[in-house]
Amino acid sequence: MPMFLRLAVKSLLNRRGSVLMSLLAISVAIFVLLGIEHIRQQARTSFASTVSGVDLIVGAKTGSTNLLLYSVFRIGAPTDNISWQAYQAISSNQSVAWSIPISLGDSHKGYRVIGTTDSFFEHFSYGKQRSLSLASGKLFEGTFDAVLGAEVAQSLGYEVGQEIVLAHGVAATSFTLHENRPFTVVGILAPTGTPVDKSVHVPLDGIEAMHATGGPAFGASPVVPGGGAGGQARATSEPASITAFMLGLHSRLSTFKLQREINSYPSEPLLAILPGVALAELWQMMGMFENVLRLISALVLLAAVLGLGAVLLASIRERRHEINLLRVLGAPPYYLFLLIELEALLVCLAGVVLGVSALSFGLILVEEALFTRFGLYLDPSAFTPESVKIVALVAGAALLIAAIPAFRVYSEAKLNEH
Amino acid sequence: MIELKNVRFTHENRSDKPLLNIEQWNVSAGESVFVCGPSGSGKSTLLNLLSGLLTCSEGEVSVLGQRLDQMSSRQRDRFRANNIGYVFQRFNLIPYLNAVENIDLAKSFQSGSGHNSKSGSARTLLTALNISESEWSKPTAQMSVGQQQRVAIARALVNRPSLMIADEPTSSLDEENRDSFLDLLMPLLKAESMSLVFVSHDMSLAHHFSRVEKLSDISGTH
Known part of the structure; x- marks a missing residue:
């Protein structure tokens, strides 16, 4: 030294x-x-990796942060629903490769319920294009099947086969339980570190059926998908409206064109956002x-x-x-x-x-x-x-x-x- | 060896009266000079002028034929490391370094330290100064005062200086240690034919030296 x-x-x-x-x-x-x-x-x-692979998120006209918050982070409430017709029209656009409809407004013991279709599990990805995967069980098939996020299953101690009752509204205690239409847990997702872990996923038609046959629907709420619209609906029935939807496009190049088209959709006020941009904006607020x-x-x-x-x-x-x-x-x-x-x-x-x-x-x-x-x-x-x-x-x-x-x-x- | 000419040294805050005023003072090679005077009379200042730690307000200071007053401060620092050995009354050693490290520290300031170094070995010197090997790796703070002063001599000699400066080196020693200190030092200086300027107020030591001077005779201010 x-x-x-x-x-x-x-x-x-x-x-x-x-x-x-x-x-x-x-x-x-x-x-x-x-x-x-x-x-x-x-x-x-x-x-930033909460959502990836989604090119556009579409909802009723509101702030872009608000749309991102309720559609991806399950925070806050949507201002309005969008009609099934609008969803059909936009998702059949030739530049759209796939679409994920989302219906929100119900909950289970404080965890938000998201009504969607198989395409959610197929196309939604997070992190570096990582797809959702099942930790146990299978994806939903029947109308009253439910797939739980990892955290929901863990903190409530649920396993495949458990029957759960959904509640109307998103508070931890709700006065309106859809008790006569319990759902059965058929699958539990692997942890993702995203809000998916805190969600209960059910088929879109399950939500429809539940509300159709359920207790007194507080129809005044704008967030009720299909707002108590009549009858013993069959599982295949199409909902009258959904809360939001995510789009994947064939080519990224058409993103802005489609965004403009959606934002000026003639028959309904709609908003389309790029998740990456909205995430960055939200992060800047923090x-x-x-x-x-x-x-x-x-x-x-x-x-x-x-x-x-x-x-x-x-x-x-x-x-x-x-x-x-x-x-x-x-x-x-x-x-x-x-x-x-x-x-x-x-x-x-x-x-x-x-x-x-x-x-x-x-x-x-x-x-x-x-x-x-x-x-x-x-x-x-x-x-x-x-x-x-x-x-x-x-x-x-x-x-x-x-x-x-x-x-x-x-x-x-x-x-x-x- | 040493040549002072018309040297005046004035304290910054007492500019009216010079502390030292030396017309002419010489020390030749191999000489051992005992300088005595009361404390506060400027003895340490004289030594600091000789070692280049202080520079005079006016006049010429030559040591080994080199003009210290004309050197840059870096040159004076290097000159001191190479040519002057210094022993104080106290605080001669870094207390948390051991004897060998203290000596190596002095070696590290010598220019050309390394292969072509003229410096001696710490071990040889310590042996010559009767420091037993078991003491070598102790922090010097744990040594006795007598041992510390002997390590200080070794430290001062290691770069084979031409001039040894000693500032009351025996004042913290008892009588027995004082004599053995000088009995050790003098033959070593003679062997290397080094000059010595030794400052003390203790006249009883004067008989060890080839020349004895009063500071008041050297400097005209007293």
């Missing part, structure tokens, strides 16, 4: 009490900084929250680095003889400057190693739990190109703060010359 480095290391070890404190402060700052950055990126990735997190971690870093600066500054007084001795031995002033800076860098690097190991260890611990419970895949390696930047930033901040005591030593050494 070169003498310069050995001197710095042994000097730090000699003052290990105060040095350890500032080392821990730095590692906590690193832990917080990298941890927040990691979660932020993972959240963004997981958010940018404020991101910035607050970043600000907090920046302040934590500042506190830690200031602590290091204070420790080094205080050390200069107790090391006066040592510094004088080094001068006598022939150490030029810049040697002393670099010595203090090196000590700051060493403390900082040790703090980084400790902080990163603690974070990686923590991520490994929670990784499995997150995956099995939420289908969230958290990358356990906390060291990404972004975090290299952060570490460089921390080191830079430490060097900058340490320049204060380092320069004081330097200028005191210079002062003795006329």
Whole structure:
């Protein structure tokens, strides 16, 4: 080990009490900084991968965020339904490859029910074009079959064969239970880490049939698909209306043309959105929250680095003889400057190693739990190109703060010359 | 060896009266000079001028035929590392480094340290100064004061300097250690024919030296 480095290391070890404190402060700052950055990126990735492969989402005219929220995230309520005729007309457009109709408005114990067709399981994808897959059972075939999202099955303890009763409306407790038309769970989906996990999927005609024969439908609500329209409907009956639908096109090039056509659909006010664009817009609304997190971690870093600066500054007084001795031995002033800076860098690097190991260890611990419970895949390696930047930033901040005591030593050494 | 001419040194905050005012003072090679004077009389300042740690307000300071007052501060630092050995009363060693490391530290400042280094080996010196091998890897803070001063001599000698400067090196030692310190030091200096400027207020040591001077005789201000 070169003498310069050995001197710095042994000097730090000699003052290990105060040095350890500032080392821990730095590692906590690193832990917080990298941890927040990691979660932020993972959240963004997981958010952006909620839906993929869908070219357009169509609903009644409303805000694009609102449409995205209720059709994909199952949050909020649609303003209006769209007629089955409009759906038929648009999905038979020659540029449309496939379509997924969605009917919302019912729930089961707080989990939203989505009425749809087989094409949902066939075409809906998330993440990097990953299709939905079954963890157990099969897809729905009969009118009163239901396929559960992973989280619904897990938290309610349901298995294939369970009979469930759906409720009208989306609150956890509803006064209107469709008790005479229970559904049977025939399949449970594998976790996806998306709102699909929190949904109960039933056939579109099941919703129709349930409402047709069910208890007093509170028909005033605009979200009731088929709003209590008459008779002992057969399972094959077409609904009068649906809530929204997703489209896949033969060619991406026709997306904007079709979007314009839909938005100016003559007989009904409709809105078509590009999910990617709407997701990005929605994420930007959350940018404020991101910035607050970043600000907090920046302040934590500042506190830690200031602590290091204070420790080094205080050390200069107790090391006066040592510094004088080094001068006598022939150490030029810049040697002393670099010595203090090196000590700051060493403390900082040790703090980084400790902080990163603690974070990686923590991520490994929670990784499995997150995956099995939420289908969230958290990358356990906390060291990404972004975090290299952060570490460089921390080191830079430490060097900058340490320049204060380092320069004081330097200028005191210079002062003795006329 | 040493030549001071018309040297005035004034403290920054007391510019009215110079602390040192030396018309002419010489030390020739191989000489050992004992300089005595009361504390605060400028003894340490004189030594710092000789080592280039301080520069004078006016006048010429030559050591080994080189003008210190005309060198850059970097040149003076290098000159000191290569040519001057320094021993203080206290704080001679980095307390958390061991004896060998303290000596190697001094070696590391010598220019051309490495293969063509003229410096001696820490181990040889420590052996010559009666430091037993079991003490070598202890932090020097754990050594006795007498041992520390002997390590300090080894540290000062390792770069084979031409000039040894000693600032009250025996004042923290008891009488027995004081004599053994000088008995060790003097033959080593003679063997290498080094010059020595030794500053102390303790006149009882004067008989060890080839020349004894009062600071008040050297500097006209007293």
